[in-house]
Amino acid sequence: MPIKSDTSDRVQRAADELLAKGQRPTQQAVRNLIGSGSITTINHALNLWWASLSQRLSRQSEHPSLPEPVITAASKLWDQALAYSHAALDEQRLALTESAAQQKRVDESQLFATQSTLLAMQQQNNRLLEGTEQLVEEKNTLIQRVNELESSLIKERAIKDDLARLNKQQEILLAQSEPKNDFNNQSDDLFQAQINLKVNETIIHDLKVQLSARESQCTKLQQQLHEQEKASIKQTHRLELVIAQQDAKYDNVKEQLESFQQLGR
Template sequence: MSKKNDTHARVIEVADQLLEEGIRPTQQNVRERLGSGSLTTINRALNDWWHTLAQRISRRNEHPELPEPVLTLANQAWDRALAYAEHQFAEQKQALEQRQQELLQSAQQKNSGGERALSDAHSQNARLLDRCEQLAQEKRELERRVFELEEQQLKLTVERDTAQREVRQLQHMGAENGGHAEAMVELRVRSRMQEEELQRLRQLGDRLSQENARLRNRLDE
């Protein structure tokens, strides 16, 4: 057997002895028991010893002769592993809970912003409806005024036509009888005034029609 393999076997043996004495095997105390040996070789041998120890612990029910110190040390190692795992789990759980809280707050903020936007949209829509109703009322009023003007225009047109017929009749009668000059002048004046009033009503009607058209366009926007 080579010197290296011999050292490896002796390290395993010394580690078992230390464990039986309730002492945790380390590079230093194993080397002190051996009296010599490379720390690298001792370290590799101890790693193998720990791996072998884990296998023996997993089969402790099949090997009741396993020393009590080995079981004690294994239990301690298992407890430390559990404590480490629980610590890692607690940290991960805390990180996940924090992330969940951040996502929840972000969702609440977005929802709050959406509710404000919806409320603003409702308010704006209500204002637009009020404005549309106001414009519609103005449009109805303009249409009423246009209708009244059209009636006035029709009435004045009839009166003007009647006055013009009377003027023509008086002219014809005056040509035959040589009279009615004063009545003819009065009819001409009245006809001219009616014509001027008709012209004024037409202009006013045109303006109202234009205003009505603008209101229709604003309602259609």
């Protein structure tokens, strides 16, 4: 048998004294009564005291010849111990219930925050996808306009070249024609050729102006298309990065959500 320490004996005697007075033998009450001792030592001694209390009372059946006052005092002591034990259990049960309710409120709050975070992530992804789709549509529209302008430029250059060749032929014809003393006697073909030459020169000039404007417009559109492609690539890379980051966040949030749901079952 291990030898009890002096502090342990004092604790158990103090516990008996407090219980006899109708007071609960708590750690602090015992320490106040004995005036010294660590809480750990007092707590250990009290645990031994509670364990020995039932053994002390059970001796009644082993020693029926014990005086009635001793049996009565021991029974009263045991009843008080049971009452304090039940009260302690009730307090512990109430504390556990309050703690569980508080934890439930915290879990519900975290669940709501997690669901809100998940919804915000999904909405951000949708906005990024819509922005990327819009950039792609704008890029395709620009490509179509550039192609149309380039096709129009090719046709207009061909018309200009044809008119230039025709004017050149008419200039050669006019140069080869013999000069006439009387302008009114010029042939109708020569006169018409001169008119056509002037008209064609005007048309060629207008075509040159149009071609210059179209080429400038085409150049601007090509630059715009180039910038659009750069923006599209940048947006795509940004979207890929955000999606990669949010995939990891989504998995984490999903795990938390599943954990909360399991706790709620």
